[in-house]
Amino acid sequence: TQLLEQSPQFLSIQEGENLTVYCNSSSVFSSLQWYRQEPGEGPVLLVTVVTGGEVKKLKRLTFQFGDARKDSSLHITAAQPGDTGLYLCAGRPTSGTYKYIFGTGTRLKVLA
């Protein structure tokens, strides 16, 4: 069974602090996505990474795909209250299936 473990599970920080969320697996993925979900809504896609070692930036968010395509990280610089939400990583297995495996989630709260 392919699993994606995220850490930490919960994170409460002050506005302006930096943080990193990790997404780890023993399996290789052909691509990996990060989503943010707010209460009462569905997840919203933030980024897709496909190449081992790839780094993508989205304003204050930096995403990295591990060299072996088994792990990923999300770094937020100078967090703001608007960053509050549930962050989910999702990996697409190399078998070519369209079935995405979602991570366990990291619930972030940024205090003003």
Added chain:
Amino acid sequence: KAGVTQTPRYLIKTRGQQVTLSCSPISGHRSVSWYQQTPGQGLQFLFEYFSETQRNKGNFPGRFSGRQFSNSRSEMNVSTLELGDSALYLCASTKAGQAIHEQFFGPGTRLTVL
């Protein structure tokens, strides 16, 4: 353009009943996937439909079924409801043929089984 819509948004049922949830994908998207989200298990894949055919299936019992219509709209059905079926059911649509499979989620249907 309009996003993914799901109806109803909230539903309360009792054990043993059945329920049908509906999902309308983004115009032009031909693939629809369904997920179950619970606090304990997170987001779990139920099944995916493309061109009215089930293309992938997750590890859920046969009580969970779905279908897709020629206009790409999809329905999922849960029969003989159990308390553990209480969850947020999300559907996601994808424009087929892309090199990167980007999913766009609807707001979900929150099902409560009493």
